[in-house]
Amino acid sequence: MRWEARELGGTDPAALLPLAGLVRTVRTPDFAGVTFHEVLCRSALNRVPAASSMPFAWTINPTRGCLHRCTYCFARRTHEYLDLDPGKDFDTQIVVKTNIAEVLRKELARASWKHEHVALGTNSDPYMRAEGRYRLMPGIIAALAESGTPFSILTKGPLLRRDLPLLVEAARTVDVSVAVSLALVDPELQQRLEPGTPTPRARLDLVRAITDAGLECSVLAMPILPWLTDSEEQLDSLYAALADAGASDVTAGALHLRPGAREWFLAWLGREHPALLPRYRRLYAGGSYAPADYRKWLGERTGRVRRRHGFDRRPPRRWARSPEPVPTAAPPAALEPAQLALF
Numbered sequence: 001m002r003w004e005a006r007e008l009g010g011t012d013p014a015a016l017l018p019l020a021g022l023v024r025t026v027r028t029p030d031f032a033g034v035t036f037h038e039v040l041c042r043s044a045l046n047r048v049p050a051a052s053s054m055p056f057a058w059t060i061n062p063t064r065g066c067l068h069r070c071t072y073c074f075a076r077r078t079h080e081y082l083d084l085d086p087g088k089d090f091d092t093q094i095v096v097k098t099n100i101a102e103v104l105r106k107e108l109a110r111a112s113w114k115h116e117h118v119a120l121g122t123n124s125d126p127y128m129r130a131e132g133r134y135r136l137m138p139g140i141i142a143a144l145a146e147s148g149t150p151f152s153i154l155t156k157g158p159l160l161r162r163d164l165p166l167l168v169e170a171a172r173t174v175d176v177s178v179a180v181s182l183a184l185v186d187p188e189l190q191q192r193l194e195p196g197t198p199t200p201r202a203r204l205d206l207v208r209a210i211t212d213a214g215l216e217c218s219v220l221a222m223p224i225l226p227w228l229t230d231s232e233e234q235l236d237s238l239y240a241a242l243a244d245a246g247a248s249d250v251t252a253g254a255l256h257l258r259p260g261a262r263e264w265f266l267a268w269l270g271r272e273h274p275a276l277l278p279r280y281r282r283l284y285a286g287g288s289y290a291p292a293d294y295r296k297w298l299g300e301r302t303g304r305v306r307r308r309h310g311f312d313r314r315p316p317r318r319w320a321r322s323p324e325p326v327p328t329a330a331p332p333a334a335l336e337p338a339q340l341a342l343f
């Protein structure tokens with residue numbers, strides 16, 4: 001890949017970012033309109049607050065910002081901590097922690113490390129296209145496996161195929177969960193909604209490649225969008241494609257619109273589907289979550305479709321917050337499952 005990095009300076013605003021550990025700021029013709037900020041991080045593991053509903057205690061995010069540009073992404077607001085905006089900057093100003101594997105190894109070697117589950121893919125996609133250049137994931141996978149730390153990866157990126165041999169090897173010694181994020185199979189809507197993501201077909205093929213490699217692959221079908229992707233026919237097509245691709249399980253949930261994502265998504269909706277804007281404003285008038293009766297209705301519908309395609313025959317896999325045994329009982333179909341990721 002052509003990568004003619006140049007260091008920016010002078011009056012370029014990107015060079016003025018107050019980023020801790022900034023080594024250089026880089027642009028390349030292979031990533032038009034994108035600026036990479038390469039930093040030396042001081043920590044790799046992020047503690048998830050105990051009060052969080054996330055089913056894991058630790059995360060790793062090798063990058064900040066995401067080239068997948070999902071309009072609904074609720075990690076967008078994290079860019080404000082960098083004095084960047086949660087809209088276009090989140091999509092184009094990407095912070096890359098180039099020394100993350102080395103720092104991670106040191107953290108995992110500490111006597112105090114309890115080998116709790118670590119989740120990747122919570123605030124940024126670890127297999128976005130830039131990973132092809134930076135190759136951070138092989139070092140991270142090796143460090144986790146060699147330290148005996150169970151981990152999970154959630155991605156929309158077929159680049160994960162490159163690391164399948166490493167993941168298969170890691171799964172011999174630690175619990176490894178791999179999940180693909182895919183909530184719709186209409187390629188036109190997908191391109192408008194998530195303009196930087198690989199097509200649904202590419203992600204279905206990724207599910208197949210993961211299962212062919214001998215690993216289970218679950219699917220996070222979130223967000224389901226009211227009036228846009230929640231019809232019985234649309235969900236049926238999605239679950240049929242996932243079953244055909246060999247997905248081991250599907251977790252579906254309604255759109256979540258927290259501040260940062262909310263403004264960006266509603267602006268998109270106003271441009272693409274203006275007639276729906278007042279309906280969404282009413283539906284999300286009470287906060288970030290869709291009303292409980294909508295979520296109950298959606299849970300019943302997805303439960304029905306899930307059963308139709310045979311996904312109820314296996315207990316869903318859960319990610320643990322501690323080394324305690326993982327509960328395997330399936331939740332009632334009518335209840336929306338806990339959000340398994342920060343996005």
Ligand code: SF4
Pocket residue numbers: 066067068069070072073074075122123124125156343
């Ligand atoms: S939802 Fe995930 S893949 Fe999409 S922009 Fe956000 S972090 Fe990236």
